[in-house]
Amino acid sequence: MEGDDTTNNEVDGTVHGDVHQIRDVHGSVVFGPRSTPPPTPRQLPAPPRPFLGRQAHLTALTAAADAAHVVVLTHPAPGIGKTALAVHWAHTAAERYPDGQLYVDLRGSDQHGITRQAADVAHDVLIAFGADPHPGADARLAQYRTLLAEKRVLLVLDDARDADQVRPLLPPGSRSLVVVTSRHDLVTLGAPSVRPTELDPVDSADLLTALAVSDPPAARALVHLCAGLPAALIAAAGAGPAERIAAELWASPEIGREPDPAARAQRVVAWARSRGGRTWAEPLAAAAWLADRRLLIGAGVALCAAVLAVSTEFIAASGLLGVLYFLLRFGALGVGLALLHRPGPAGALGAGLSAGSAVALLVDALVSINFSGQVLVWLELLAALVFATLLWVHVQPVRTRPRGLRLVPPARRPLAFAALGAVSAWFILLFVAIDLDEYTSATPVGWGGALGMLLPVVTVGGLCALAALTEIPDEVHRVRIGAAVVAYLAPELVLLTGTFALGDRFAYVGGGLWTREHPAPAYSAVLAAILAVVLLSALTLLRLRQPGRR
Numbered sequence: 001m002e003g004d005d006t007t008n009n010e011v012d013g014t015v016h017g018d019v020h021q022i023r024d025v026h027g028s029v030v031f032g033p034r035s036t037p038p039p040t041p042r043q044l045p046a047p048p049r050p051f052l053g054r055q056a057h058l059t060a061l062t063a064a065a066d067a068a069h070v071v072v073l074t075h076p077a078p079g080i081g082k083t084a085l086a087v088h089w090a091h092t093a094a095e096r097y098p099d100g101q102l103y104v105d106l107r108g109s110d111q112h113g114i115t116r117q118a119a120d121v122a123h124d125v126l127i128a129f130g131a132d133p134h135p136g137a138d139a140r141l142a143q144y145r146t147l148l149a150e151k152r153v154l155l156v157l158d159d160a161r162d163a164d165q166v167r168p169l170l171p172p173g174s175r176s177l178v179v180v181t182s183r184h185d186l187v188t189l190g191a192p193s194v195r196p197t198e199l200d201p202v203d204s205a206d207l208l209t210a211l212a213v214s215d216p217p218a219a220r221a222l223v224h225l226c227a228g229l230p231a232a233l234i235a236a237a238g239a240g241p242a243e244r245i246a247a248e249l250w251a252s253p254e255i256g257r258e259p260d261p262a263a264r265a266q267r268v269v270a271w272a273r274s275r276g277g278r279t280w281a282e283p284l285a286a287a288a289w290l291a292d293r294r295l296l297i298g299a300g301v302a303l304c305a306a307v308l309a310v311s312t313e314f315i316a317a318s319g320l321l322g323v324l325y326f327l328l329r330f331g332a333l334g335v336g337l338a339l340l341h342r343p344g345p346a347g348a349l350g351a352g353l354s355a356g357s358a359v360a361l362l363v364d365a366l367v368s369i370n371f372s373g374q375v376l377v378w379l380e381l382l383a384a385l386v387f388a389t390l391l392w393v394h395v396q397p398v399r400t401r402p403r404g405l406r407l408v409p410p411a412r413r414p415l416a417f418a419a420l421g422a423v424s425a426w427f428i429l430l431f432v433a434i435d436l437d438e439y440t441s442a443t444p445v446g447w448g449g450a451l452g453m454l455l456p457v458v459t460v461g462g463l464c465a466l467a468a469l470t471e472i473p474d475e476v477h478r479v480r481i482g483a484a485v486v487a488y489l490a491p492e493l494v495l496l497t498g499t500f501a502l503g504d505r506f507a508y509v510g511g512g513l514w515t516r517e518h519p520a521p522a523y524s525a526v527l528a529a530i531l532a533v534v535l536l537s538a539l540t541l542l543r544l545r546q547p548g549r550r
Contacts, residue, residue, distance in 0.1 A: 039128070
């Protein structure tokens with residue numbers, strides 16, 4: 001049968017059986033299952049908003065991309081805007097690379113060495129294109145290069161450590177483009193480079209206007225303090241009302257008096273990261289009489305005096321051991337208050353030491369009201385509550401929720417089971433201690449004091465569980481958690497171990513509870529508490545020192 005010019009009477013493929021053409025077929029005849037086309041990855045992050053003052057760099061980046069297949073955005077300073085520039089430009093050029101746009105964070109500047117390996121990146125790219133990655137690292141990289149050889153893709157490799165990390169990921173063909181950002185020059189790649197610079201004062205002011213900073217004097221102050229660093233401008237604008245933030249930065253000796261503009265801008269970024277964004281406690285913190293550092297120190301001194309006044313019997317029974325215990329408690333509190341308002345890890349250390357000490361002194365007050373209804377004991381509790389409230393107001397400007405927190409199942413970290421077991425043992429031992437001393441009285445005050453003993457399990461034990469079950473990439477939060485754990489558990493451990501040196505006249509069983517009437521039965525509980533505290537402290541500090549290892 002003859003067809004017209006639009007028909008095709010050819011059959012392609014293997015057919016088992018007869019083929020009958022009943023009518024003319026316009027198009028194709030396909031035998032077998034219909035295949036699904038491979039996906040086209042679109043992995044670029046959302047373009048940065050706002051994005052101002054980079055026209056010259058965008059033009060240079062376009063020219064470099066037209067002349068080469070690899071372009072490097074480089075500048076040694078973090079926060080200069082390399083990633084923002086690369087992502088913004090990639091969105092504008094995405095249509096030129098129809099086979100896909102890929103984005104990979106190589107984490108080359110990670111402080112703990114958790115950089116991405118080339119084989120792992122190849123695995124993710126193959127998955128993005130719907131391919132089945134080879135289990136071997138070398139074979140997987142070969143599979144990756146084969147896949148990209150004939151494609152026209154845009155690959156953004158962000159935060160590269162060095163050229164050796166980038167080189168295995170370069171596609172072999174000439175149809176694709178790789179944009180690399182790095183704090184290093186990567187000259188051995190032989191690729192053209194674009195070097196972003198700080199924003200000039202006009203662009204800095206425009207950026208602050210786009211970020212809703214409407215007060216001209218505050219905007220001028222922030223422009224000067226941030227020295228054209230986009231990350232510093234964005235961080236300062238997002239930390240709270242511009243007038244108050246500019247005043248705080250000027251008042252900070254580490255920032256307002258720093259003569260080097262680049263160093264000053266980096267300190268603004270560190271300050272903003274440690275301080276965090278606005279919190280619902282800012283109305284309290286904004287009250288000058290509450291945010292006054294002298295008031296916090298005065299409340300701490302009053303609390304220490306009240307604790308000593310209530311603890312005369314305790315010191316008489318424990319002797320030098322009790323004196324050493326309170327020296328450690330008050331010393332940790334004093335160091336914490338001295339460091340509390342410093343930026344970065346030093347301030348985090350101060351916040352942790354202050355918080356851990358505050359928990360211990362509050363527990364002591366709650367336990368004391370169970371034994372005595374004297375006015376002095378209630379004053380101690382009042383002093384502890386006032387100090388804890390003021391400390392909370394001063395710590396609130398610091399970001400309280402760790403960024404990038406990631407849950408890690410205990411099955412992938414066996415030591416997490418030991419840490420959780422130590423927390424559970426600590427909880428059980430406090431109940432044993434209550435029973436040993438017939439501690440609880442059938443009154444609301446008695447039960448309140450007994451529950452106060454469990455406060456450290458909820459707070460300090462909760463921090464230990466957090467360290468055991470998660471990855472905390474933020475160094476500031478690891479320092480804060482570790483300091484709080486040490487500030488509470490170290491004096492506890494001294495008093496627990498010292499119990500055995502005092503014979504039968506004193507036994508400390510933890511959580512502010514001690515006995516001198518019948519200490520011998522408590523010794524087994526004391527020994528178990530020592531083992532739980534040592535294990536808990538060691539495992540927690542180990543995890544916080546190795547945040548990226550499993």
